[in-house]
Amino acid sequence: MTPTVLMNALREHLAAHGLYVQDDAVRHVGDAVRLRLGDLEVTATADSFAWDGHHHPAEQAGQVAELLAEAYEEYALRWLKSMCPGWDYRRDPDGFRALWLCELPQRLMDAGFRAEVAEKTLRAFVNAVRKQSYLAHINGC
Structure with a gap:
């Protein structure tokens, strides 16, 4: 070949x-x-x-x-932790899960922030956590 x-x-x-x-x-x-x-x-x-x-x-x-x-997968999760701190990342049997570890002010909830992100695929998970981290960032958290 x-x-x-x-x-x-x-x-x-x-x-x-x-x-x-x-x-x-x-x-x-x-x-x-x-x-x-x-x-x-x-x-x-x-x-x-x-x-x-x-x-x-x-x-x-x-x-x-x-x-x-x-x-x-290990590389991507390490990268995600360095780029999007403030989350507890886990690998679940059904996919990936992240829990927000910081305070959850009302302005974040009003902006549609999710303090828990769960996705079945690594790509969807990375994108979802990045989106939520961006929401936290633009709302001063």
């Missing part, structure tokens, strides 16, 4: 985990193809994937995608 075919297989498996990798996150480097997802990088060669110091045979695209999805 070519590295491009392997990388496309990996991208399909990542999409099954809710991670849709844009074309600009993939680049050709010599005889390999690299995918960058947050601070994570995986390289596809003609017969294997290299990620996190390990080599995985081409047939393990699904397993590599699962490992990468778990690692990306």
Whole structure:
């Protein structure tokens, strides 16, 4: 197989985990193809994937995608904590949950602020927390 075919297989498996990798996150480097997802990088060669110091045979695209999805989830939650402080973040069996830890003044409630955010997918969760954090910010909290 070519590295491009392997990388496309990996991208399909990542999409099954809710991670849709844009074309600009993939680049050709010599005889390999690299995918960058947050601070994570995986390289596809003609017969294997290299990620996190390990080599995985081409047939393990699904397993590599699962490992990468778990690692990306951790990365995304760390990033969210640094960008949107004031929340207690949790991974629930049904998805993701954040609880606002700060005071909840009336002006925030009047602005439609939700002190609890729960979403099934990581992308929806990040977007919802960012929206609520923005509401808190523009309302002086």
